[in-house]
Amino acid sequence: MSAMILVVEDEPAIQELLSLNLRHAGFEVRVASDAAGARQAVHERLPDLVLLDWMLPDSPGIRLAKWLRSSERTREVPLIMLTARGTEQDKIDGLEAGADDYVTKPFSPRELIARVRSLLRRRAPQLGGDAIDAGDLHLDPDTCRVTGAGQALPMGPTEFRLLHFLMTHAERVYGRGQLLDQVWGDHVFVEERTVDVHIRRLRKALEPAALGGYIHTVRGAGYRFSTTQEP
Known part of the structure; x- marks a missing residue:
C-alpha cells in the first residue's frame, strides 16, 4: 500500500x-x-x-x-x-x-x-514495506502475498489492505469509521457497513488455514486483530 x-x-x-x-x-x-x-x-x-x-x-x-x-x-x-x-x-x-x-x-x-x-x-x-509475522500468519506487502500455516491464502486487494492495517495495529480495537479512514482513505465516501462485508470476506480468506478467528468482533466498538483466536 x-x-x-x-x-x-x-x-x-x-x-x-x-x-x-x-x-x-x-x-x-x-x-x-x-x-x-x-x-x-x-x-x-x-x-x-x-x-x-x-x-x-x-x-x-x-x-x-x-x-x-x-x-x-x-x-x-x-x-x-x-x-x-x-x-x-x-x-x-x-x-x-x-x-x-x-x-x-x-x-x-x-x-x-x-x-x-x-x-x-x-x-x-x-x-511500510516490512513483512509481518503474527502467530501462524505471514504477510508480505512487497509481493502482496499472505500465507497461513504454510499455505497461500489468496484474497482481494481491499481484504489485503484491511488485514495489513489490523496486523500492524494488533490488539487495538478500531470502529468502522476509523477503518474506513485508515484503509479506504478519508477521501472515499462509502457506507460504514461496507467494512462488515469486507471483514466477512477476510475471515473467509483466512479460513483454509483455520485463522479466521484472528479477526475479533468487539461488540459495540468494532474489530481487533489478535492471534488469540475467537471461539
Missing part, C-alpha cells in the same frame, strides 16, 4: 527533485506551491506525510504546520519541515510548531527518503 506524500514547495526545481525521487522510491506524490494549495489538497485527501517548506509565497510554512496540528483530522499526519534556515532556534521553532523532523537545504535526496520511511514506520507502520 503506497503512501501519499504531499510536497509543499514553491521552488519548481526543488519541487521536481522531490517529486521524482519520492515517486522513484514508490510513493504517490501530490504537490502544492503555497499554503492555500496545501490546504485545498489536504481538504480533498488526507496525505500520509507532508514535506513542508518554511518559506512559502502566501504564508510562512510554520503557520501551516500549526494549522495542521490544530485540527483533529490532521494533527497526527507526519510532518517534515524543509528549510534553508538552519540555526538551533529555527529548528526549535519548527519542532515546537509540530514538525516531526527538520531537514535543511541543500539536502541529500537519499537521506530525505530514509527520513520519510523512518517516520512512516513510526507513525504509520501499515505504510
